[in-house]
Amino acid sequence: MKYRLGELFCGPGGLAYGAKIADIGNGDKIIHAWANDFDRDTCDTYTHNICPDNPESVYCEDVRKFNLTKLTPIDGLAFGFPCNDFSVVGKHKGFEGTYGPLYTYGVRALKIYQPKWFLAENVGGIKSANQGKAFKKILSDMKDVGYTIVPNFYKFEEYGIPQARHRIIVIGIRNDLALKYHYKVPSTEMYKNVDNSAKNAINNPPIPANAFNNERTHQTKNVVERLKYIKPGQNAFNADIPENLKLHVKGAKISQIYRRLDPNKPSYTVTGSGGGGTHMYHWSEPRALTNREKARLQTFPDNFEFMGSKESVRKQVGMAVPVRGAQIIFEAILKTFAGIDYPSQEAHL
Template sequence: MKYRLGELFCGPGGLAYGAMTADIGNGDKIVHAWANDFDQDTVDTYIHNICPDAPETVYCADVRKFDLTQLGPIDALAFGFPCNDFSVVGEQKGFDGEYGPLYTYGVKALKIYKPKWFLAENVGGIKSANEGKAFKKILHDMKAAGYTIVPNLYKFEEYGVPQARHRVIIVGIRNDLADKYQYKVPSTEPYKDVDNTSRNAIENPPIPANAPNNEMPRQTKRVKERLSYIKPGQNAFTADIPEELQLHVKGAKISQIYRRLDPNKPAYTVTGSGGGGTHMYHWSEPRALTNRERARLQTFPDDYVFMGSKESVRKQIGMAVPSRGARIIFEAILKTFAGIDYPSQEAHL
């Protein structure tokens, strides 16, 4: 069985790569049908890695001005709808923000194409936006589109991903199929002995000298000096730094600023936003991580090429879903429809 996958807000292809590499040993596959994103570099990255022979199937357009009815039939839909207004780090405007209502286009696509199943992804903070009303409304609208849903907060580091990344993922199965096919959250138990430390992810195996997107960042003498006082796991505010190198930031002290990785733990969350001081820092070398190192923390293979400027690539990597984590969930969906049992656990939010 081949499941044709459509994607809205596709990003650089973390979900898609997880879907395309999902393999449950019986020949069932998820194949690309079409995708949409509004950023040209991101679309170029997606085409290059996911569907180089079918560039016309990826549409660069603002979904708010895009004709959703022009796309081909699909068996599955994925949409990691923009999280800016649901993030704990952001202002959490929820439905009142510019990006809040964008999930409705995913719901609209469900109504148009009626796929057998869908996967929707967002940040953990979505649960508390608008005093929790936003999340309830989103779940209500997905159910009203004709789907039986299983929302869950996935802590990807518990699935062997070398990064503490917590995301709400909602899997929905069309109501007429839901009696026979009941998705269950895959268990974290098979991954408890996986080495998910940032050191293992970045050093094993060594990144090839010719790997794409691996340009070394340039650090000023002052930044290098500041980093010399910051130990692994510390940031600019928890380290013992001389007065002349301290940051004098008004308001909240963000824990990610000049924060060095702890090599013996999963990395903290890779993000795409923010300026200097938020680029993630190596535990022993006085520098920010390269984009390829960040991509490894997001479990992209070294031959996955990101298109665009260094800054554009940094943003793309930060907004992606870790492909290995996505693959685990897609394999659970494939097993659900193939009637193959798998270790599972209770959903929790």
């Protein structure tokens, strides 16, 4: 069975690549049908890596002006709708913000195409947006267009991913099929002994000298000196730094500023940030990580080439879903529909 996948807010292709490589050993596959995003570089990256022979299937348009009715039939829909207004960082605008209502376009696509299943992804902060009303409304809307849903709070480091990245992912199965097919949250048990340390992800195997997107970021002399006093796992505010190198920012207690990775643990969350000491910093070398090293923490293969400027690539890598995490969830969906049992655990939020 081949499941045709449509995507809204597709990003650079973390979900899509995870779907592409999902394999449960019976020949069932998820294949690309179409995708939409509004950023040109992001769309170019997606096209280059996911569907180079079918570029016209990637629509680079603002979803608010996009004709959702012109697309081809699909069996599955994925939408990692923009999380800006639901993130725990910044102001909680929720439904009042520019991005808050964008999930409704995913719901609209479900109503139009009635795929067998869907995957929707967002940050954990969505649970508390608008005093919890936003999340209830989103789940209610998904049910109202005919889906039985399983929302779960995934901690990707528990699935062997070398990064503490926490996301809510909702899997929905169309009601007429949900009588027979019951999606279950994959168990984390089999990943307990996986080496998901940042050091292992970045160093093993060594990144090839000619790897894509591996340009170094220039560090000023002051930054290099400051980093020498920051131990692995520390940041600019909890390290013992000489007075002349300290950051004098009133009220700033953001733990990610000049934070060095702990080589023996999963990295902290990869984001698109870069200015003012918000790059991720190497545990032993006095420098920021390259985009390729960050892509490793996001479990992209080294032959996945991001398009655009270094700054654009940094943002793309930061917005993506970890490839291997997506693969694990898509394989659980495939097994669900193939009638193959798999180790599972209770869903939780």
